[in-house]
């Protein structure tokens with residue numbers, strides 16, 4: 001008889017239990033003609049309306065199966081447009097009954113940032129896999145609570161970091177990983193847009209957003225600095241700038257921050273709600289890579305120091321992202337944007353705010369490989 005080591009036994013046991021936890025969901029999918037996972041979008045604002053729902057019409061491994069909205073007028077409109085059954089339409093109050101709906105496997109939370117934790121935890125308790133939009137939450141403690149709830153319920157968790165499924169970004173990650181141009185020395189990551197709209201929007205209200213530019217676009221800069229070096233930073237120093245305090249009454253307008261990395265590389269990030277920029281630059285001992293634009297909905301554009309122009313066919317980033325997560329659930333492929341990645345980024349966000357509060361003091365970070373896939 002083949003001997004089984006304690007480690008193999010534990011792994012087998014864990015896999016076995018994991019499969020048991022997910023068994024009803026797997027059966028429900030197998031019974032469906034299209035074998036696609038059903039996704040319910042929570043919050044039908046601009047991102048759900050113009051990006052996620054259209055992307056779900058083209059996905060291979062998942063489809064739009066339900067909606068959760070606080071606006072009754074949207075119910076019928078969406079039901080007609082996307083042919084959604086009445087039983088798969090929820091509001092924020094009856095949302096928890098989604099537990100009984102076998103047609104929905106994944107709940108995708110697309111609400112203002114301070115509402116993410118509550119709805120992700122409720123989704124996990126309902127036994128649904130969870131995608132949480134970025135930023136994952138408004139504090140590290142909330143990220144921990146979401147991760148714990150998903151773990152307890154035996155469901156998978158991912159953050160809506162679409163660029164981890166995007167081909168230009170994946171090529172940058174490959175170059176960094178394979179050290180195509182040698183050791184990385186410096187990364188610059190800028191993500192900003194000029195906000196001139198409604199001064200009462202939730203993004204400018206700290207109670208709903210958790211913060212300003214840093215919580216919104218800054219998360220892209222943090223992400224980009226990390227996948228552009230392949231390492232987590234070991235320290236951060238940060239500065240805040242304000243030129244329109246009458247508009248940005250409650251949230252940060254512009255933030256810059258500097259990172260140190262374990263190999264001595266340095267990073268500089270810029271994020272703002274008062275400038276338009278969307279750029280990544282990594283330089284190595286023997287060359288450099290630039291993406292510009294680097295984090296919009298695409299197509300992105302990229303070039304390298306040896307004259308290569310990166311070129312990939314354009315596909316919806318959101319579609320690729322949701323298909324990647326569905327494959328992770330159904331086929332066990334890697335989770336390219338797990339909850340730990342969202343939590344790590346929130347640790348860095350909190351360290352940046354702390355540095356600003358302490359007049360640019362260097363804040364050490366002890367992240368190890370946390371969130372690096």
Ligand code: NAD
Nearest residue numbers: 043044045046047048070110111112113133134135160202
């Ligand atoms: P939005 O303002 O367009 O939509 C927000 C939705 O939340 C609306 O349907 C609104 O009715 C609902 N809502 C419920 N309670 C609310 C409240 N108290 N105040 C305001 N709205 C409330 O926002 P959005 O652009 O769709 O962003 C939603 C989430 O998606 C945010 O977390 C944002 O960071 C994220 N997002 C991610 C990307 C990305 O590229 N990954 C892009 C855009 C937005």
